[in-house]
Amino acid sequence: MQTTALRPDGTSRKPILFVRRQYSPFGGGEIMLDTIAKEFRARDMAVAIMSGDWPASEGIEFIRCTGRRFPRAWRARSFAMAACRRISQLDPAPALVQSNDRLPCCDIFRAGEGVHAAYLAERRRLSKLDGAGLSLSLFHKEMLRLERLTFRSAGLRAVIAISKMVADDIRRHYDFPADRIHHIPNGISLATYNVALRDEHRARVRAQLDVPPDKPVILFVGSGFTRKGLAPLIEATATLESLPELWVVGHDTRMETFRRLAQKRGLGNRVKFIGPQKDVRPWYGAADIAALPSVYEPFGTVVLEAMACGLPTVVSTMCGGRELVERFDPALVCNIAERDGLATSLGRALQHSRSGETAHLVRQAASQYGLDTMIDRTVSLYENVLAEKRREEAAAAQRI
Structure with a gap:
């Protein structure tokens, strides 16, 4: 030294x-x-x-x-x-x-x-x-x-x-x-990740992707899609009656495998693979909820970032960030081994996102971190x- x-x-x-x-x-x-x-x-x-x-x-x-x-x-x-x-x-x-x-x-x-x-x-x-x-x-x-x-x-x-x-x-x-x-x-910096990102980025990002302002959007952020639970998330998204979009921010060497799964489940253009982003804040601002149904996740800073931005976030029981999610709604924590559990939690989070009070309550849960x-x-x-x-x-x- x-x-x-x-x-x-x-x-x-x-x-x-x-x-x-x-x-x-x-x-x-x-x-x-x-x-x-x-x-x-x-x-x-x-x-x-x-x-x-x-x-x-x-x-x-x-x-x-x-x-x-x-x-x-x-x-x-x-x-x-x-x-x-x-x-x-x-x-x-x-x-x-x-x-x-x-x-x-x-x-x-x-x-x-x-x-x-x-x-x-x-x-x-x-x-x-x-x-x-x-x-x-x-x-x-x-x-x-x-x-x-x-x-x-x-x-x-x-x-x-x-x-x-x-x-x-x-x-x-x-x-x-x-x-x-x-x-x-x-x-994280609670000043950097905040609910104001919605007003700053939502309209612009959705316009770029040709997504209507009222279209429900689920955001997934992470690399290493298998461990992060993207496959069960695609499966669950395909069953939701609200027909939400799923935006995938991150990278995986087996990207085409997940593209084919999305097509096989009839999601078509409703799954958008954004790729890795150095600044994820615009995507937090434009989405309605976030999801990280990992096989094993020690914490998941993504969970904290998303909730600091006011997004109800769905996680697996094996995600350490569940301790934060449970501060808002324990029902957003699911066992991904159960066939319908993830879809139920996603539907509940989307329902939360339609309430004007949700962003404040989710942000309040994240404020301890x-x-x-x-x-x-x-x-x-x-x-x-x-x-x-x-x-x-x-x-x-x-x-x-």
Whole structure:
């Protein structure tokens, strides 16, 4: 580590090191980490990021670290080994290491991707055939191995669970001490995502797509359509009597598979594949409701963004963001394994959207998840962990 930031009195301080294997401009985990790092820096905290690739940001040191990219099964493990080796060589050593990837040498693990063991369990519940294939997968075996090493690491002082669901999954699958699991949900700028986006974008976006102002529109935002539940969403949309449109914002390598499914279900032009968007706000402003019926979703920042914009949002029981949705209407949380459950929840959300009071009530539910609240709670956790670490180091020095 080549540089350390200085305190106002000129003394050096060790930076907090954030670790993430790679960067994607559309990745929810990457966007959240980038936001946290910048917010820490804005509060005059020393920050560094270790990754294979990361966009330059003023005042944040970038430390390049890469593992083997191929084969896929060894990718995460290779990066973890390379990162731990690189961290051990840093001089001065970082004050704390927070990893957003499974990493056996971190002080704090932010479980932004949830618990892989829980994800596999849900996949098996939904499909026995799918579950059999997962059991044979070398990739999933390696991910579980790395996850076990991370949670069993003697140096792991705290885990950030971004939802109550994830906290429960960690305790259930790894018997990790409850007092070291800290529930800190994702947060967003409530000023950036707001109900005024409807007046700003609705008419223009709908005119561009030749969609009437009164046509019901369901919005899906996410990449990796299978895990995010697009297939059951298409199936459910096809059964709704209100004949809504479904707008799909995001990317998937199997895009044509989902196009064919939409055509097979008779949806025709009622499903519009928008593609990935750097700014999703116009689409929130133009839609009536949002849906994220994921197979497994640790939180789903999309849920928070949509609800901050006043959109009733439908999620699966395996979406961590359900804790937010339930603040508005628990009936919008559904079990996607039940044939009619998703369609019923979508119909209820569309009914909500026709009420003039809904946007305010949905926004009110989301107001507890502001960015400042998340950052304040994260900083408080870091201060406590750092103080604990310093006490242990001082006690060890006295024993020498």
